[in-house]
Amino acid sequence: MLNEALKQKVSELLPTTAFDEGGEWLNINIEATDWPAFAQHLRNDGSLFFDYLFCLTCVDWKTHLTMVYHLSSTKHRHNMVIKIKLDRDKPEIETASGIWRTAEFHEREVFEMFGVNFINHPDLRLLILPDGWEGKNPLRKDFEDPVNMIKL
Amino acid sequence: MWSFSNIANLVHEVLAEHFNPAITLAIEMVIAGVSVIGLFAILGLVLVIMERKVSAWMQIRLGPNRVGPKGMLQSLADTLKLIVKEGMTPNGADKLLFNLAPFIAMIVAMLLMAPIAFAKDLQMWDLNIGILYVSALSSVTVISILMAGWSSNNKFSLLGAMRSGAQIVSYELSAGLSALAIVVLTGSLQISEIITSQANGWWIFKGHIPAIIAFVTFIIAVTAETNRAPFDLAEAESELTAGFHTEYSGMKFALFFLAEYVNVFIMCSIAATLFFGGWMPLHIGNWHKFNHVMDFIPSSIWFFGKTFFLIFVIMWFRWTFPRLRIDQLLDLEWKYLLPITMFNLLLVTAVAILGWHF
Amino acid sequence: MYRETEILTRANQSTAHESEDSGDLVINVGPQHPATHGVLHLVITLNGETIKNVEPHLGYIHRSIEKMCESLTYRQFIYVTSRMDYLSAHINNQACALCVEKGLQVEVPQRAQVIRVLMAELTRIASHELWWGAMAMDLGAFTPFFHAFRERETINDIMEETCGARLTMNYMVPGGVMMDIHPHFQQRVKDFIQLYRKKIHEYDELVTGNIIFQNRMKGVGILSAEDAISYGCSGPVARGSGASCDTRKYYPYDAYNKVQFDEVLETGGDSFARYLVRVREMQQSINIIEQLIDNIPEGDFQAKTKAVLKLPKGEFYQRAETARGELGVYIISEGGTTPYRIKFRSPGFSNLSVLGHIARGCKIGDLIAMMGTLDLVIPDIDR
Amino acid sequence: MSGTVYCIVAIFVEIPSFMGASSLIVLIIAAIAFSGIAIMLSKLVLKATTNKQKGEPYECGIPTKGETRMRLNVGYYLFALIFLIFDVELVFLYPWAVVAKKAGWIAFAEIIVFFFILFMGFLYAHRKGALKWM
Amino acid sequence: MFIKNYIKNIFSAVKSLLVGMKRTLYYFTHHKEIITQQYPDNRDTLILPERFKGEVVMPHNENNEHRCTGCTACELACPNGSIKVITKFDISPDGKKKKAIDKLVYHLELCTMCNLCVEACPSDAIKMAQTFEHSVYDRNQLTKTLNNPGSKIMDGVE
Structure with missing residues (x-):
């Protein structure tokens, strides 16, 4: 499905969606509360069928965090990018691991790197950071580690 | 003919002239012990x-080539290194069993030497149940492995020991049944009699099909019984790091290592004795001239040549095949080797009774 | 919570009459283990020999490359990515360079595109060679490892001659390649293809056809196509399950739309299917190289770019097919000389996540074989 | 004194034929001496040091969790049991094998009956799933 | 039928094993195929390709002159900070002050041989050398000064 058709379909599903212009793929901004139901639609709707979550990450914009989901369909070969703004002090979002199993690992990574709390995640523990890690989240912009970070 | 019994008698006479019988015996025992240790x-x-x-x-490598001519002294250097290594005992290990296990392995390997005929008349103990003795003692190895695995206080060791327990006991069956095929043909369990029965040809030729089947199953079973690849599950290094001897280091590890190699040697020499006539030169029926020529090669060379060829075959297996999985290993034994060896024993009995062997 | 209940139900299915307190053994495999090819740490719950649960612990060589790249310029950060998936270092670099080019909207000269593809396919073969040897070694056969290295060394020599290094070549710059190919390059690649064709049947003799190997591989670690997609698998792991996902086909980059090649698909979904996919993929790579090696177009090997690169404000995502699967490079630019945020979607990370799923109920020996077929490169997973 | 020793040892030994049963004593002593000397030698050569981490059991660099000596799955032991049955039968076969050729067809008939019973047992174990690895 | 399959299985299995054994036996008996390189022994015959990136060096001509102007392009290009350019001011014969390098410090232990500095250098003052035996007992020895003591900039290089 082309970006235009996707855009139309998405705005039918979720009228409040804001679209980002530019970029090769359709970029849409939605609210965190809409995410679980919307994700179900994206995965299960026959004409959308986004079954392949190929990238899940988070961006620290210093004022807020943005979750970025890159979705693709192995049937229709179309792609879409979903962005969800999160509160920087208390980031919380429903997990996607029930829909795309790959999200389980990626969300654990985002959890420890950005401190996003994924609600209903089956196993939200530290994956990469050493056990007992406390303190700031390494990929946030204000993270400082004077011992291990070498400034050039 | 030049023979070892002549030398033994000579030594005995010389000693008996100078000492009283008890001391003579003691000296002879020391000589025997030292020579066995040296051989080991x-x-x-x-x-x-x-x-x-x-x-x-x-x-497609060169292998060790720095120590000695063409690297032939490499294993000596390895031994030196192992001596200098510290033999650790991990915390929480059962100290007695942990330290006893390599001794048991060594004692078993050493005891297995007794009935083997290294050359004409060079045999420590020609007991009349030689094959039974070997098959009985060789399964004692598993005790040392179980002791080592259990006492190490290590999960890998435990798993390795348990695996080897299941493995060795299983494969002993087909090893025993394959050996029995030759016993049926020979009608004796005594090593020297088995060898003399091959004076007019080795059993692998004389016994044709059943003997060849028995030989193949015997070699497979022996490979498994000595924990060699592709049956090295007890020490599968990609799964259990080092299996039952994970915690062993230094000389204690070296003793396990040595015992394993000597076990391979002994098992191969038994195979050589059963199927290739031990020290018996290659004799063919009534070709007296040919047989006479063959007799000029010393019997010890025949023995070691055959044994080392079989050892080479077992090494060849190791460096060619991937390792089996534990359930496949036991499937191979219980679903293939055991029925085949049982059927083969029937076949060989029929052949022996009908006199269809040469 | 649901994970534990799931494990229990699975365990109950496999051994129905087993009481709950029967000995469960928790074993750490890795970080110092001969089979993990690096510092992967798996916590395995065993029942006898049967695996009840596998739980990966990562981070032993996490260098936070994503954070590092935020302070490096667009020319500099490319080289860091060689250290992610070091076996397909060149393809990592290629993906980054392509992403930067996408932002700069630079047209890469034809010659550079072809050279990139040639190098990428050579890298893929080298990576699969190493995997093949290591895979056999995981199963306890040592000899194939050395045989695989014979061919791999030839590739490394070719790389060394043209790029100046054997593994982390750093041959890529935004806009093309760093140097023109060496005059001997074409001849040596042709020699390599000949050598490869002469030796490839030995691989089948030694490993593929071996009955022990086949029994070890067939029917274990079964991964269905749906699960493969859901777990985000890509590359040979997904293609072994019949999920078509070759980025070179669906999102062609550089000169891939000019060459003919088949996407290798196997439908078995077991370890053996994944094995076959990689072995056949080497053949396809050879085909691609053969098509291009005599047809390298004349021209520049590098497009003219500014000394200091500045990407416009925006987001750029580039996919590339490494030897392990789909690598995604996601650059968010604020218009400066360094990326604001960079994300590498590494194939190994997603492929690893499937391990716990496929290993449940298998033997410990199978787990090692499965890790082999997933072709894990730990720096790629840890980044 | 020496006469007594001679008498005791002579029970085992037939002189001058080579060694005999006394070889077992020699071999056991040789094995213990060899292993003992090797281990003592390595203890003499090096000066052992200890620290806390050194004695920890190896588990890929991670401290061991839980009991290391524990009950394992029954799969291993079932094989031991079946083996026991078969091994006892195997021992019966040894004397049979020695006389099989001389005894002729009677021996053959006997072994067929014997194997038939054994094989039935084997099939029973197979049907029961005792040979399936768990 | 069962028996037939059983025997067939055994034969195909044994055959596949023998094929593998044949291959290893071939290599066991053909020592010409051995590919081992005896490294320290073949130092004399070992030829590295001219593009091999071993370490960064600064070539000097016979008058102890180099081409480095001290523009710090390499320092900026280096991702690891392994190059430090320390500049000084020379006074040329006609009394003008001229910027030149005092030292070009190169940290080999930080270098990843990425070749970016060589690419960045506008005056071709540095290049990659084909050495690769860098191991030393003291890490400080890996910090090198690339310009020779008392060296000067070549005439005509700006």
Whole structure:
């Protein structure tokens, strides 16, 4: 499905969606509360069928965090990018691991790197950071580690 | 003919002239003990360098080539290194069993030497149940492995020991049944009689099809019983790091290593005795001239040549095949080897009774 | 919570009459283990020999490359990515360079595109060679490892001659390649293809056809196509399950739309299917190289770019097919000389996540074989 | 004194034929001496040091969790049991094998009956799933 | 039928094993195929390709002159900070002050041989050398000064 058709379909599903212009793929901004139901639609709707979550990450914009989901369909070969703004002090979002199993690992990574709390995640523990890690989240912009970070 | 019994008698006479019988006996025992230890040590060194060279050539490498001429002294250097290593005992290990296990392994390997005929008349104890003795004692190895695995206080060791327990006891069946095929043909369990029965040809030729089947199953079973690849599940290094001897280091590890190699040697020499006539030269029926020529090659060369060829075959297996999985290993034994060896025993009995062998 | 209940139900299915307190053994495999090819740490719950649960612990060589790249310029950060998936270092670099080019909207000269593809396919073969040897070694056969290295060394020599290094070549710059190919390059690649064709049947003799190997591989670690997609698998792991996902086909980059090649698909979904996919993929790579090696177009090997690169404000995502699967490079630019945020979607990370799923109920020996077929490169997973 | 020793040892030994049963004593002593000397030698050569981490059991660099000596799955032991049955039968076969050729067809008939019973047992174990690895 | 399959299985299995054994036996007996390189022994015959990136060096001509102007392009290009350019001011014969390098410090232990500095250098003052035996007992020895003591900039290089 082309970006235009996707855009139309998405705005039918979720009228409040804001679209980002530019970029090769359709970029849409939605609210965190809409995410679980919307994700179900994206995965299960026959004409959308986004079954392949190929990238899940988070961006620290210093004022807020943005979750970025890159979705693709192995049937229709179309792609879409979903962005969800999160509160920087208390980031919380429903997990996607029930829909795309790959999200389980990626969300654990985002959890420890950005401190996003994924609600209903089956196993939200530290994956990469050493056990007992406390303190700031390494990929946030204000993270400082004077011992291990070498400034050039 | 030049023979070892002549030398033994000579030594005995010389000693008996000078000392009283008890001291003579003691001296003879010391001589025997020292020579066995020497044989043991040399076997270890030779087999290690052989393994390394065989593996290297199969893997398009040169292998060890720095110590001594063409690297032939490499295993000596390895031994020196192992002596200098510390033999650790981990915390929480059962100290007695942990330290006893390598001794048991060594004692078993050493005791297995007794009935083997290294050359004409060179045999420590020609007991009349030689094959039974070997098959009974060789399964004692599993005790040392279980002791080592259990006492190490290590989960890998425990798993390795348990695996080897299941493995060794299973494969002993088909090893025993394959050996029995030759016993049926010979009608004796005594090693010397089995060898003399092959004076007019080796059993593998005389016994044709059943003997060949027995030989193949015997070699497979022996490979498994000595924990060699592709049956090295007890020490599968990609799964259990080092299996039952994970916690062993230094000389204690070296003793396990040595015992394994000597076990391989002994099992191969038993195979050589059963199927290739031990020290018996290659004799063919009534070709007296040919047989006479063959007699000029010393019997010890025949014995060691055959044994080392079989050892090479077992090394060849190791450097070619991937490892089996534990359930496949036991499937192979219980679903293939055991029925085949049982059927083969029937076949060989029929052949023996009908006199269809040569 | 649901994970534990799931494990229990699975365990109950496999051994129905087993009481709950029967000995469960928790074993750490890795970080110092001969089979993990690096510092992967798996916590395995065993029942006898049967695996009840596998739980990966990562981070032993996490260098936070994503954070590092935020302070490096667009020319500099490319080289860091060689250290992610070091076996397909060149393809990592290629993906980054392509992403930067996408932002700069630079047209890469034809010659550079072809050279990139040639190098990428050579890298893929080298990576699969190493995997093949290591895979056999995981199963206890040592000899194939050395045989695989014979061919791999030839590729490395070719790389060394043209790029100046054997593994982390750093041959890529935004806009093309760093140097023109060496005059001997074409001849040596042709020699390599000949050598490869001469030796490839030995691989089948030694490993593929071996009955022990086949029994070890067939029917274990079964991964269905749906699960493969859901777990985000890509590359040979997904293609072994019949999920078509070759980025070179669906999102062609550089000169891939000019060459003919088949996407290798196997439908078995077991370890053996994944094995076959990689072995056949080497053949396809050879085909691609053969098509291009005599047809390298004349021209520049590098497009003219400014000394200091500045990407416009925006987001750029580039996919590339490494030897392990789909690598995604996601650059968010604020218009400066350094990326604001960079994300590498590494194939190994997603492929690893499937391990716990496929290993449940298998033997410990199978787990090692499965890790082999997933072709894990730990720096790629840890980044 | 020496006469007594001679008498005791002579029970085992037939002189001058080579060694005999006394070889077992020699071999056991040789094995213990060899292993003992090797281990003592390595203890003499090096000066052992200890620290806390050194004695920890190896588990890929991670401290061991839980009991290391524990009950394992029954799969291993079932094989031991079946083996026991078969091994006892195997021992019966040894004397049979020695006389099989001389005894002729009677021996053959006997072994067929014997194997038939054994094989039935084997099939029973197979049907029961005792040979399936768990 | 069962028996037939059983025997067939055994034969195909044994055959596949023998094929593998034949291959290893071939290499066991053909020592010409051995590919081992005896490294320290073949130092004399070992030829590295001219593009091999071993370490960064600064070539000097016979008058102890180099081409480095001290523009710090390499320092900026280096991702690891392994190059430090320390500049000084020379006074040329006609009394003008001229910027030149005092030292070009190169940290080999930080270098990843990425070749970016060589690419960045506008005056071709540095290049990659084909050495690769860098191991030393003291890490400080890996910090090198690339310009020779008392060296000067070549005439005509700006």
